[in-house]
Amino acid sequence: YNIPNRDICAGQSGGGAGSAADYRTWIAAFAGGIGNRPAVVLLEPDSLGDESCMTSGQIAERNALLNDAIAQFKAKAPNTWVYLDAGNPAWLSADTMARHLAAAGVAGAHGFSLNVSNYLTTGENVAYGNAVNAALKSAKGFTKPYVIDTSRNGNGSNGAWCNPAGRRIGTATTWGGGAEMLLWIKVPGESDGNCGVGAGSTAGQFLPEVAYKMIYGY
Numbered sequence: 001y002n003i004p005n006r007d008i009c010a011g012q013s014g015g016g017a018g019s020a021a022d023y024r025t026w027i028a029a030f031a032g033g034i035g036n037r038p039a040v041v042l043l044e045p046d047s048l049g050d051e052s053c054m055t056s057g058q059i060a061e062r063n064a065l066l067n068d069a070i071a072q073f074k075a076k077a078p079n080t081w082v083y084l085d086a087g088n089p090a091w092l093s094a095d096t097m098a099r100h101l102a103a104a105g106v107a108g109a110h111g112f113s114l115n116v117s118n119y120l121t122t123g124e125n126v127a128y129g130n131a132v133n134a135a136l137k138s139a140k141g142f143t144k145p146y147v148i149d150t151s152r153n154g155n156g157s158n159g160a161w162c163n164p165a166g167r168r169i170g171t172a173t174t175w176g177g178g179a180e181m182l183l184w185i186k187v188p189g190e191s192d193g194n195c196g197v198g199a200g201s202t203a204g205q206f207l208p209e210v211a212y213k214m215i216y217g218y
Helices: 020-034 056-076 094-104 122-140 208-216
Strands: 039-043 080-085 111-114 146-149 181-183
Touching: 020 056, 039 056, 056 080, 056 094, 094 122, 111 122, 122 146
Parallel strands: 039 080, 080 111, 111 146, 146 181
Antiparallel strands: none
């Protein structure tokens, strides 16, 4: 989660590497640090759903960096499963997301990830993941496995993405569940930003009260 212009449209988690060169150096070291050990990497959440306020030049740079990152893992961390993030079903159409994934190099990744830091149900994500794969198959001739973040989707979404009230933890990490894996990627209780039930916090800050409410669905 270090892409330049990170969270450029929403702004709650702004930051990332200061330049394309800095990112290439960082991701090469990241992959090299894993080496031959097995690992699962979710590559740059939000990066492909977050293009609405970007220039064509920024989008081209981002796609080049994601393609390079996937190549770095393949070369330096061959036992790592890299999932290129594909946003969530409420963001972009499956056809559009398939085009974004293809441009960013998903053909070279193990798969793609869905619902990271969001609240949409597992069923909604399975339907979306299958639709993305259908679009990839039609346009590019391949499909990919996908994983779903279920850490906060136990009550589904109320349409808000930034610390909404009344959400709940979802299915614990497991194989299958409609996807290749269901994973707890976003830590329940970790703030989305200065908003909702996390008012006064910063993105990434752990809020014990919010974690408690996630357990019981308050």
